[in-house]
Amino acid sequence: MSSKNYIKIKNLSKSFEDVEVLKNINLEIEKGEFFSLLGPSGCGKTTLLRILAGFEYPSNGQVYFDEADVTSLPPNMRPSNMVFQNYAIFPHINVQRNIEFGLRKEGLSNEEMKHRVQDALKMVQLEGYEDRYSNQLSGGQRQRIALARALVKQPKVLLLDEPLGALDKKLREEMQIELRNLQKSLGITFIFVTHDQEEAMTMSDRIAVMDEGNILQVSPPKEIYHSPKNKFVSEFIGNINIFKTNILKASPEELLIDIEGLGKEKVQNKFDISQSDMIYSAVRPEEITITKEKNSSEHNLYKCIIKNISFYGESTYFYVQPINSEKIIMISNYNDEYSLKENDTCFISFEKKNIKIIKD
Amino acid sequence: MIRNLRDIYFRSDQAKAYTLLSPALILVIIAMAAPMIVMIITSFNTQISMIEIDRTFTTGRYEDFFSKPIFSMLLFRSVKISFFVTLLTLITTYPLAYYIAFYVKKNKMLWIVLMTLPFWTSYLLRVFSWRVILGNKGVVNSALMGTGMIDEPLGFLLYNQGAVIITLSHAWAAFAILPLYVSLDKIDKSLLEASYDLGNSKFETFWRVTFPLSLPGVIGAILIIFIPTVGDYVTPQLVGGTDGRMLSNMIQSLFGRANNFPLGAASAIIMLTTVCIIAAVVTYITKKVSMRMS
């Protein structure tokens, strides 16, 4: 009876006063998925999450949990639980009672409640913290208590609203791994809101990239990275070089294009592009090779001048400009063997298959 | 149908908000709006006997008010006294607010508490205290005579407008300091440092930066002091004598001994109207002034 698509969002839109914050959202989320809503501030991802939780009502559209229409259900009647951005730990009761909080309705005995709380604390590695109060906990600890409090209710869906935003980098990275492992072991559907694309990429089974109330692409991380469907997505995820591109000739299998700064190229026509379409070409910085000398290569070589070099520890970023062009191209390299300096000439090349064609 | 209504209710934030507000709004409607309407109606009536009121519409009471000079005189005096009370209170409390906002580093709260505490003691008793202080046999006079500075008590201290003004500026001081303090405290200190940096003297900085920025607090203080003072009863009654009598004292007698409810109602409405007009004008002017200053 229960379908693979545990959560369905149909034709959902939401306006606050006159501002349309979500525009015709359609989404299906599978059971047991780690699903991320990714986008810049103001794109509507938090609003969407809150609608799923029941804190906002959509202006139009429906929300289904396991085939049941929950659109009008208040938050306390939904099979989902939320981890809030600022944790929302109740300051007037201790950790034990915080975690127990949602269990009152279930009519468990004191024994059982204690047991469940212990399990929950074990899950987040905070055994022994039962008697502490919110103001005696660090940010990371509070976050874990918030997690435990939500999970102790054994929800079908866990909603997380940028839970790692306030943590420092190292802690955040640890928590990302922990959360992912937790999710896998529990098998619960996690819906995770973040503006940090690295975070989304690390943790998710699938990502929905959002901008200005629209969902632009829903795909697994690798696909989003290598096959971004539009300019926004390609620029939002990772670093990328976007080239203005003119279509010189279009046929069903091939495109002859003129790439800004680089010249003519022949590429596969994967998306049924016609002559009149507006497109961009894109190549990732790590997909480009840079050499000092012109060496033999099956790919096209382009002569460039190095405008800037930035050293980041494990990688080095080169900003180069092709001769006779204003375009600046970003290249990242893991081996800085070439002792290249600014204002040197160099040669760059890349495999044709790495040219991404993006429709505007 | 009911399910739909429930749905709409739950979806509507407005419905929930107004449900919560309803007790308060009902209270205001029953205990204030309705009485005011009845008061307005009564002001157009006539008092016939001790308890009877003729409800035929007449503007007679308003004519009474403006034809008998004493009423307008009292109204004018009440406004005048309130004006001076406001001025005096502002001038005397502003430095204190300034000091606490800028010079007190620790325990600001303590200062504020101490400052406002007197305000919580019985107003009646405080006014009475002033009567004692200012009277012929009162504290001031007996102190001055006792030390030989004067031979006879200073009679002019009590039972006049001056006494009313002093007493009221004392009564309102604590209440007035708060908006002043809050707006002064909010001022970003780095703005002042920038001003010094640009070569302004302390006085110039105050006049050109601090004071304009504190204007919201000043307006707040002005309105807090001025409006209630126009209608004050206790102080003029206890320390005002004949010279310091204000409109409220007259109004009270119209509901007491003089027993003319319609006239009392009319007087109250005229007072309220005057207060509203002045408040609106003050707010308007201060907004214009602060816009020009910034």
Add this chain to the structure above:
Amino acid sequence: MYKKNNTLFIYCIFYFAFLYIPVLLLPIFSFNDSFHMVFPLKGFTFDWYVQMWNKSRLHQALFNSIKVGVIASVVSTFIAIFAAKAFTRYKVKFHSLSYGAILLPFIIPEIIIAVALIVIWTSLGLKLGLIPVTISHILFCTPFCMLILISRMEGFDKSLEEASMDLGENSFWTFWRVTFPLLLPGIIASLLLAFVISFDEFILAFFLSSSDQTLPIYMWSQLRFPKKFPHILALGAIIIIVTSLIVMTAYWLRNLGQGKKKDFTIGI
């Protein structure tokens, strides 16, 4: 630059003296063995306190004031809690209008309210007494309580209530388990301060009561009689002390659990 300013400091000290002397005079003279409040002090006595103890009318007035004060503070606080929740947790249409309307009784001169209420009350043929006094006090105190509770509610996070709902509690239980405990210091502060306001309130009581006196009315009636008023001083001294204690407790409560964020609106 802002280290010290001695002139200003001295001014402040003088001003504080100016503020407190009238207040302190009462306790001082309440122990003075004389019918007149003059210097020099004549002698120390407890007479006036003893006299106070024997006045039955005083006791009756005290009892009335307490009765009215308790009812007014409880009802005002109750109404104010809901109003505060409406204004802080919801976007109310006609926000300013409703807000202004509820605050109005606190802003306009009291005598206007007194006049309006006495007119309608007598027009309806009802008797003056403690009931209209109590109603007027509720009207007068509610705005004040609302301001206290609004600032308290703004101080704590909306997401706490959302978390409670998310964890399964409905509006009622959320209020009882989360909102109310966190509001409690504010609620108590509101009760205490509303009580003090009602207890000291004179003009509304003066207009609207008849034979049942509240304490301020009793004091007013005694002020003209030199032989009678020294015990008023004793009464006043006690009121001042008790009121101060209540108010300091309310101050402390108001800032309980708010950490560094001390709130000075309406300066309490």
